[in-house]
Amino acid sequence: xxxxxxxxxxxxxxxxxxxxxxxxxxxxxxxxxxxxxxxxxxxxxxxxxxxxxxxxxxxxxxxxxxxxxxxxxxxxxxxxxxxxxxxxxxxxxxxxxxxxxxxxxxxxxxxxxxxxxxxxxxxxxxxxxxxxxxxxxxxxxxxxxxxxxxxxxxxx
Amino acid sequence: xxxxxxxxxxxxxxxxxxxxxxxxxxxxxxxxxxxxxxxxxxxxxxxxxxxxxxxxxxxxxxxxxxxxxxxxxxxxxxxxxxxxxxxxxxxxxxxxxxxxxxxxxxxxxxxxxxxxxxxxxxxxxxxxxxxxxxxxxxxxxxxxxxxxxxxxxxxxxxxxxxxxxxxxxxxxxxxxxxxxxxxxxxxxxxxxxxxxxxxxxxxxxxxxxxxxxxxxxxxxxxxxxxxxxxxxxxxxxxxxxxxxxxxxxxxxxxxxxxxxxxxxxxxxxxxxxxxxxxxxxxxxxxxxxxxxxxxxxxxxxxxxxxxxxxxxxxxxxxxxxxxxxxxxxxxxxxxxxxxxxxxxxxxxxxxxxxxxxxxxxxxxxxxxxxxxxxxxxxxxxxxxxxxxxxxxxxxxxxxxxxxxxxxxxxxxxxxxxxxxxxxxxxxxxxxxxxxxxxxxxxxxxxxxxxxxxxxxxxxxxxxxxxxxxxxxxxxxxxxxxxxxxxxxxxxxxxxxxxxxxxxxxxxxxxxxxxxxxxxxxxxxxxxxxxxxxxxxxxxxxxxxxxxxxxxxxxxxxxxxxxxxxxxxxxxxxxxxxxxxxxxxxxxxxxxxxxxxxxxxxxxxxxxxxxxxxxxxxxxxxxxxxxxxxxxxxxxxxxxxxxxxxxxxxxxxxxxxxxxxxxxxxxxxxxxxxxxxxxxxxxxxxxxxxxxxxxxxxxxxxxxxxxxxxx
Numbered sequence: 001x002x003x004x005x006x007x008x009x010x011x012x013x014x015x016x017x018x019x020x021x022x023x024x025x026x027x028x029x030x031x032x033x034x035x036x037x038x039x040x041x042x043x044x045x046x047x048x049x050x051x052x053x054x055x056x057x058x059x060x061x062x063x064x065x066x067x068x069x070x071x072x073x074x075x076x077x078x079x080x081x082x083x084x085x086x087x088x089x090x091x092x093x094x095x096x097x098x099x100x101x102x103x104x105x106x107x108x109x110x111x112x113x114x115x116x117x118x119x120x121x122x123x124x125x126x127x128x129x130x131x132x133x134x135x136x137x138x139x140x141x142x143x144x145x146x147x148x149x150x151x152x153x154x155x156x
Numbered sequence: 157x158x159x160x161x162x163x164x165x166x167x168x169x170x171x172x173x174x175x176x177x178x179x180x181x182x183x184x185x186x187x188x189x190x191x192x193x194x195x196x197x198x199x200x201x202x203x204x205x206x207x208x209x210x211x212x213x214x215x216x217x218x219x220x221x222x223x224x225x226x227x228x229x230x231x232x233x234x235x236x237x238x239x240x241x242x243x244x245x246x247x248x249x250x251x252x253x254x255x256x257x258x259x260x261x262x263x264x265x266x267x268x269x270x271x272x273x274x275x276x277x278x279x280x281x282x283x284x285x286x287x288x289x290x291x292x293x294x295x296x297x298x299x300x301x302x303x304x305x306x307x308x309x310x311x312x313x314x315x316x317x318x319x320x321x322x323x324x325x326x327x328x329x330x331x332x333x334x335x336x337x338x339x340x341x342x343x344x345x346x347x348x349x350x351x352x353x354x355x356x357x358x359x360x361x362x363x364x365x366x367x368x369x370x371x372x373x374x375x376x377x378x379x380x381x382x383x384x385x386x387x388x389x390x391x392x393x394x395x396x397x398x399x400x401x402x403x404x405x406x407x408x409x410x411x412x413x414x415x416x417x418x419x420x421x422x423x424x425x426x427x428x429x430x431x432x433x434x435x436x437x438x439x440x441x442x443x444x445x446x447x448x449x450x451x452x453x454x455x456x457x458x459x460x461x462x463x464x465x466x467x468x469x470x471x472x473x474x475x476x477x478x479x480x481x482x483x484x485x486x487x488x489x490x491x492x493x494x495x496x497x498x499x500x501x502x503x504x505x506x507x508x509x510x511x512x513x514x515x516x517x518x519x520x521x522x523x524x525x526x527x528x529x530x531x532x533x534x535x536x537x538x539x540x541x542x543x544x545x546x547x548x549x550x551x552x553x554x555x556x557x558x559x560x561x562x563x564x565x566x567x568x569x570x571x572x573x574x575x576x577x578x579x580x581x582x583x584x585x586x587x588x589x590x591x592x593x594x595x596x597x598x599x600x601x602x603x604x605x606x607x608x609x610x611x612x613x614x615x616x617x618x619x620x621x622x623x624x625x626x627x628x629x630x631x632x633x634x635x636x637x638x639x640x641x642x643x644x645x646x647x648x649x650x651x652x653x654x655x656x657x658x659x660x661x662x663x664x665x666x667x668x669x670x671x672x673x674x675x676x677x678x679x680x681x682x683x684x685x686x687x688x689x690x691x692x693x694x695x696x697x698x699x700x701x702x703x704x705x706x707x708x709x710x711x712x713x714x715x716x717x718x719x720x721x722x723x724x725x726x727x728x729x730x731x732x733x734x735x736x737x738x739x740x741x742x743x744x745x746x747x748x749x750x751x752x753x754x755x756x757x758x759x760x761x762x763x764x765x766x767x768x769x770x771x772x773x774x775x776x777x778x779x780x781x782x783x784x785x786x787x788x789x790x791x792x793x794x795x796x797x798x799x800x801x802x803x804x805x806x807x808x809x810x811x812x813x814x815x816x817x818x819x820x821x822x823x824x825x826x827x828x829x830x831x832x833x834x835x836x837x838x839x840x841x842x843x844x845x846x847x848x849x850x851x852x853x854x855x856x857x858x859x860x861x862x863x864x865x866x
Contacts, residue, residue: 018395021395025394025395028342028394029393029394029395032344034335034337034342034344035335037339037341037342037465037466038341038466038467038544039465039466039467039547040547040794040795041546041547042547042794042795044794044795044796045465045795047465047466074335075334075335076334076335079334080334081330081334084333084334088333088334091329091333092325092329092330092333095325095326095329095761095765097329097332098198098199098200098515098765098766098769099197099198099465099512099513099514099515099516100198100328100329100332100333101198101332101339101464101465101466101513101514101515102465102514103332103333104332104335107333123804125803126803126804126806127803127804129803130802130803130804132803133465133795133800133802134465134803135463135464135465135514135515135517135773135800136198136515136769136773137768137769137770137771137772137773137776137806138765138768138769138772139772139801139803139806140768140772140806140808140809141765141768142803143803
């Protein structure tokens with residue numbers, strides 16, 4: 001089978017893999033990317049979200065063949081301790097989580113939102129995060145963190 | 157001569173684990189290892205405990221390394237549950253650290269020739285007059301902490317603390333934002349292989365035959381493990397393990413299952429089963445007036461799923477006759493006790509080590525999957541095996557929070573004052589945790605050859621807060637009452653501990669009926685409650701919530717307000733909640749205003765976070781959540797079939813903490829659920845004029861209640 005090429009967090013990636021394998025499986029088990037989390041395996045909870053060509057999408061039900069030539073960003077690609085994404089800084093400032101398992105998927109949904117809408121209203125943030133489930137009840141803190149990141153990005 | 161004061165006692169966790177070195181160690185260059193027996197389950201406990209240690213030792217919190225609980229090294233603090241971690245682990249650490257500090261000051265005094273009382277500690281450096289100085293780390297070789305704690309050491313006074321009592325940032329959050337693996341689901345030790353377990357779709361069905369041929373042909377398969385009715389696969393990749401499980405399922409033959417109750421008549425089911433009745437409490441009036449009116453109301457809540465966002469996961473690795481298990485269980489020692497029974501091993505051959513999982517709201521499948529991993533790892537030839545449950549199994553085989561039917565009869569006199577109160581509960585027990593009985597509680601224990609019987613859930617004693625009866629004894633000063641709990645002796649739907657145990661149901665019932673009586677009297681429902689409460693802390697949280705919500709806002713069409721109050725377990729945190737709802741058939745909660753008193757709030761923002769989270773989860777339970785089943789199987793096995801509150805549906809939540817630094821701290825994680833549920837139900841009545849007594853408050857239930865009322 002031909003290798004599948006795509007961009008992962010800004011660099012070229014090539015994997016020689018069954019094209020029906022899921023992106024989540026390949027990220028976690030072949031490419032050492034643990035930030036996309038296993039949640040439901042059915043695209044219903046958002047824990048596994050990654051950005052594909054700028055859109056937040058579930059990777060647990062995304063076959064590798066559909067990723068060819070695409071641009072994939074995981075939470076690892078948003079920022080680092082040294083160079084954090086404004087969303088990452090804001091989630092720390094707002095202490096926007098309890099267990100934090102859903103957070104990497106939520107950061108991805110939020111980053112995709114801010115790309116297409118840099119100054120969202122609270123309602124738009126909530127709508128953008130509606131496909132991400134949080135079971136601990138940290139929703140309002142997360143919404144505040146996204147709004148804080150948006151205003152920081154606008155100011156800079 | 158007056159009687160001597162009672163002898164001072166060690167905090168309970170420290171009395172059980174008195175060796176100081178099991179709690180505190182100075183390590184490396186300027187590091188402090190703090191080793192509690194309680195575990196992080198998403199509630200932020202490791203930060204609160206680090207704050208307490210930093211304060212008592214006078215070291216910067218950045219020097220503290222929190223050690224994950226393990227049966228190899230940690231104090232045994234039982235289970236991380238019941239909102240007791242700050243109470244138990246926090247008190248033990250505060251005392252242990254105070255004594256450690258005292259021992260180091262004595263050693264420093266010897267070395268420096270300065271009286272201990274003249275020495276000060278600043279970030280671990282001990283200094284005194286004449287510019288003399290040393291440090292914990294310089295002295296660590298001279299000061300043995302292999303001593304048992306004594307009652308003598310005095311912790312700092314509330315006013316002298318500089319870290320505890322302040323909102324510092326949680327120490328685990330940066331890892332989670334930058335995706336540095338902390339979760340057990342993300343661990344990949346060298347040589348890792350993957351396991352999956354075969355479980356029936358039909359409730360109670362047993363594996364009777366298994367054709368393994370197709371499974372054995374799956375590329376990457378390492379082993380099919382079968383032990384009686386327990387079966388699973390081990391493979392060299394997750395994809396291979398999934399493929400092998402799929403093949404194994406095709407080759408499986410199952411017995412008929414065990415029938416499930418009628419989900420549309422849970423009260424009928426609960427009230428028709430064999431039960432163990434217990435009188436929880438009675439109060440007899442000095443004079444009994446005659447009841448002019450008796451209100452009899454039945455309240456129900458359904459089975460509720462834990463629904464952690466991560467499926468349960470564990471790792472296990474055998475080395476000869478010894479096994480190491482990594483788990484997100486709430487109790488490493490308790491899990492080890494059950495593993496020892498099932499695996500027929502002495503305790504010392506098993507190490508159980510905690511690793512974080514996703515948010516845990518009680519006894520989910522964490523312990524079950526740990527045994528699954530230990531059983532599957534037998535087929536892995538000494539390699540570590542990581543086992544992950546499926547979402548389907550998580551939502552159908554993990555224990556649920558127990559369904560409840562609650563009937564209250566309130567006797568009212570001619571002026572509609574309460575003169576008698578009878579509260580009766582029918583429910584399965586709320587706890588079937590491992591490590592508490594001679595019989596194991598783990599799922600696979602009932603599946604293996606020579607199976608152990610399935611554990612029927614029981615209730616903790618009233619002294620520990622009770623189970624199904626939790627919060628059933630009113631905090632109000634009614635002149636007479638009888639509280640009775642009927643624990644089911646059958647258990648077709650598996651139940652165990654879910655956040656608050658029976659408190660959510662009982663508080664919902666009590667607070668709903670109180671509201672109804674206040675309305676009947678034409679009395680403001682807050683004034684009515686305050687008139688029946690003597691506990692000043694209870695009165696204060698209600699008044700604070702009322703002030704904050706500007707009770708009672710002017711009536712507007714389509715909007716309703718309601719209040720709920722409880723003191724969790726009647727001994728823990730006080731919480732009052734006011735809900736603002738809107739709607740006609742579909743109810744939306746717009747705002748929740750809460751006031752809470754947890755005594756000393758170690759990390760105030762952590763307390764707010766827990767209360768907010770509890771309030772939002774309770775809103776989800778109250779409006780949406782219900783485990784669904786037909787007569788043969790659980791049908792709510794996905795998020796589509798078991799919907800929870802989404803971002804757009806989440807209300808604004810406003811929390812006020814009443815700080816009492818001089819009062820021993822209690823946990824906050826379970827304080828909000830009962831009051832919020834009741835506040836929403838009462839607000840729905842205020843809005844629509846109907847009482848929904850059957851949770852969750854869905855469109856169908858509202859229509860049914862309206863039909864009943866006409």
